[in-house]
Amino acid sequence: MTTTSAELRSGKGSGDENFPVASWLIKPRHRPAILAFYEFVRVADDIADHPSLPQAEKLARLDRLEDSLINDGGAEPQGVALRAIVRRHGLSSKHAQDLLSAFRQDVTKLRYETWDELVDYCSRSAMPVGRFVLDVHGERHSTWPANDALCAALQIINHLQDCAEDYRKLDRVYLPLDTLAAHGIGVEALAAPKANPPLLAALHALTERTAILLCDSHGFDAQINDTRLAMEVSVIQALAARLIGLLRARDPLSERVHLAKGETALAAAGGCARALLHRLTRLAPASRRYQTP
Numbered sequence: 001m002t003t004t005s006a007e008l009r010s011g012k013g014s015g016d017e018n019f020p021v022a023s024w025l026i027k028p029r030h031r032p033a034i035l036a037f038y039e040f041v042r043v044a045d046d047i048a049d050h051p052s053l054p055q056a057e058k059l060a061r062l063d064r065l066e067d068s069l070i071n072d073g074g075a076e077p078q079g080v081a082l083r084a085i086v087r088r089h090g091l092s093s094k095h096a097q098d099l100l101s102a103f104r105q106d107v108t109k110l111r112y113e114t115w116d117e118l119v120d121y122c123s124r125s126a127m128p129v130g131r132f133v134l135d136v137h138g139e140r141h142s143t144w145p146a147n148d149a150l151c152a153a154l155q156i157i158n159h160l161q162d163c164a165e166d167y168r169k170l171d172r173v174y175l176p177l178d179t180l181a182a183h184g185i186g187v188e189a190l191a192a193p194k195a196n197p198p199l200l201a202a203l204h205a206l207t208e209r210t211a212i213l214l215c216d217s218h219g220f221d222a223q224i225n226d227t228r229l230a231m232e233v234s235v236i237q238a239l240a241a242r243l244i245g246l247l248r249a250r251d252p253l254s255e256r257v258h259l260a261k262g263e264t265a266l267a268a269a270g271g272c273a274r275a276l277l278h279r280l281t282r283l284a285p286a287s288r289r290y291q292t293p
Helices: 031-048 055-070 077-089 094-108 115-125 127-136 141-161 163-170 177-182 187-191 197-216 227-249 261-283
Strands: none
Touching: 031 055, 031 077, 031 094, 031 127, 055 077, 055 094, 094 115, 094 127, 115 127, 115 141, 127 141, 141 163, 141 197, 141 227, 163 187, 177 187, 177 197, 187 197, 197 227, 227 261
């Protein structure tokens, strides 16, 4: 293990994600902390998903990342950089450590029996990302339930989009086995070039459960004090809603379930406008807000 883990990266960066990572909407003073967190998480994710690393080496590298995060003298640059950020801003390393727990699980657990198991995974693989961003902005912990619902929805959208690729490349299946069984199929259906009707029905059922999670995050942007972060959250919600629409209409095994640039721009503009409208409504004097014609 002579190389740093960053040298094993897939090449995927913040601009390749489904959802914005510290976009221009975020205040410049907050961007370095969020991007340092992203780089740490990206390296850890790429270790867990590496197609040829032995399981033992993956776990050892994740341990090295954690050591670099919490102890002086660590050997992984992304851990060292995030440790400095965390200490400088008085933040907790727990969010990053929770994510490492999820990535270790990715290495050792290839199947999920139930929806609850999947959401438990999301509680460590997705929810800490939003919580860290909220902490960087000094937002209240009362925003966490809405954050958690949104982050879980984003994570499961990714799982649904990539269900065939995860199975074919990593033999990893996030789709709950009980949902597949209820539709009379097993994971082998993911190997087909096109989803058969039972698999498509199972995917649609999971999409609807994900849509409920997204609905549970309604009003999240209005709970956030920082206007620019509220706009970013609203944009992410708008993008997620568009992707859920695609998952309802398309087969992720044979069709593209990603937004084109124009669709992304349109959803982003709508999300920004919605967040600003919420701010104006919240700030308007009560007598004017509730005045009847």
